[in-house]
Amino acid sequence: DAGITQSPRYKITETGRQVTLMCHQTWSHSYMFWYRQDLGHGLRLIYYSAAADITDKGEVPDGYVVSRSKTENFPLTLESATRSQTSVYFCATGRRGGNTIYFGEGSWLTVV
Amino acid sequence: AQSVAQPEDQVNVAEGNPLTVKCTYSVSGNPYLFWYVQYPNRGLQFLLKYITGDNLVKGSYGFEAEFNKSQTSFHLKKPSALVTDSALYFCAVRDMNYGGSQGNLIFGKGTKLSVKP
Numbered sequence: 001d002a003g004i005t006q007s008p009r010y011k012i013t014e015t016g017r018q019v020t021l022m023c024h025q026t027w028s029h030s031y032m033f034w035y036r037q038d039l040g041h042g043l044r045l046i047y048y049s050a051a052a053d054i055t056d057k058g059e060v061p062d063g064y065v066v067s068r069s070k071t072e073n074f075p076l077t078l079e080s081a082t083r084s085q086t087s088v089y090f091c092a093t094g095r096r097g098g099n100t101i102y103f104g105e106g107s108w109l110t111v112v
Numbered sequence: 113a114q115s116v117a118q119p120e121d122q123v124n125v126a127e128g129n130p131l132t133v134k135c136t137y138s139v140s141g142n143p144y145l146f147w148y149v150q151y152p153n154r155g156l157q158f159l160l161k162y163i164t165g166d167n168l169v170k171g172s173y174g175f176e177a178e179f180n181k182s183q184t185s186f187h188l189k190k191p192s193a194l195v196t197d198s199a200l201y202f203c204a205v206r207d208m209n210y211g212g213s214q215g216n217l218i219f220g221k222g223t224k225l226s227v228k229p
Contacts, residue, residue, distance in 0.1 A: 004155075031214040042202065042219040043156075050212040058210050090155060094214045099144055099163055099206065101217055103156040 003027060004104035006091050012110045019078045021107045023091030030096035032074040033058075034066065036087040037106075043090065049074055050096075081111045114139045114207040118220035125193045125227050133188040133223045135203030144206035145186040146217065147177055151199045159201075162186060173197070193227045200224050 005024045013019050023032065034046040045058030047066040055066050063085060065077045078085055091104040115138045125131045137143055144163055148156040160171025167179045177188045188201060203220040210216040 031211065033211070033216070040221065042221045043217070045210055045216050048211050048214075048216065050214070056210070056212070058216065094211075096214065098214070100146070100158055100161060101214075102158060103148070105155040106153075108153075 004091055004093055004102065006089075006104040006107045008107060009105065010108045012112060013081050014112055015082060016080050019081050019109065021076045021078075021089050021091075021109070023074045023076070023104060025072050025074075025091075025093045027093060027095070027102075028071060029093035029102075030071075031094040031101075032068065033092040033094070033101065034064070034074070034076045035090045035092060035103075036060065037090060038087050046076065046089075078109075081109075083111050085109065086111045113209075114143075114205050114218050116145075116203045116205050116218060116220040118201075118203055118223045120223050121221075122224045122226065125225070127195050127227055127229050128192050131190050131193040131197070131225065131227070133201050133203075133225060135186045135188065135220060137184050137186060137203075137205050139205055143186075144215070145177075145179065146204040146206070147171065147175070147186075147188050148202045148204065148219075149173075149199050150202065150222070156202060159188070193225075195227050195229055198225055198227045 007022045033048045035043040049055045049068040089107045094101045146161045147159040162179045204217040206215045207218045
């Protein structure tokens with residue numbers, strides 16, 4: 001049971017291209033999150049979802065789009081990648097009524 | 113606003129010695145506090161949490177943390193460090209501004225723990 005699977009794990013893309021990072025969970029947790037990790041900033045919330053078809057902005061949503069048509073999937077799309085979006089992206093999940101958030105292995109994205 | 117601070121960027125410890133990684137918090141209301149560990153090129157792994165109850169919380173891999181309300185601290189501790197404990201450690205506090213009823217986590221900047229043989 002992999003729990004949370006992120007793909008791709010590593011990606012290099014060019015400025016202006018569209019990139020989609022995939023997140024899949026096998027736990028049926030209601031909540032899913034996308035964070036980015038940057039040196040000096042720690043982790044910051046980009047978007048979250050409370051259930052299928054319910055998404056909402058986090059602290060740093062600009063330049064990103066999410067969708068959640070199925071409970072188990074929560075893709076993050078950079079519609080037109082910029083160098084400032086070079087980062088490590090973590091998908092995370094949480095059970096409704098629970099207190100703990102669980103993280104995937106991360107996707108390393110470099111925008112050149 | 114909720115926040116956590118990890119005052120040390122790096123902590124160096126000799127194997128077998130006790131270790132402490134410090135965390136202080138600022139919250140309104142009762143805090144929900146967490147520790148996560150991140151190994152190189154890996155995701156964050158949950159270590160332990162404080163919600164309510166006993167101030168000494170035990171977690172994975174022999175780690176524990178002590179909640180101190182008067183000092184607004186939640187320091188991570190281990191009686192005897194291992195070389196394999198070397199990693200990046202994050203303290204976090206639950207924040208209800210985002211994340212719906214689940215809440216979100218506000219993270220500290222992280223502390224790099226280095227355990228030398």
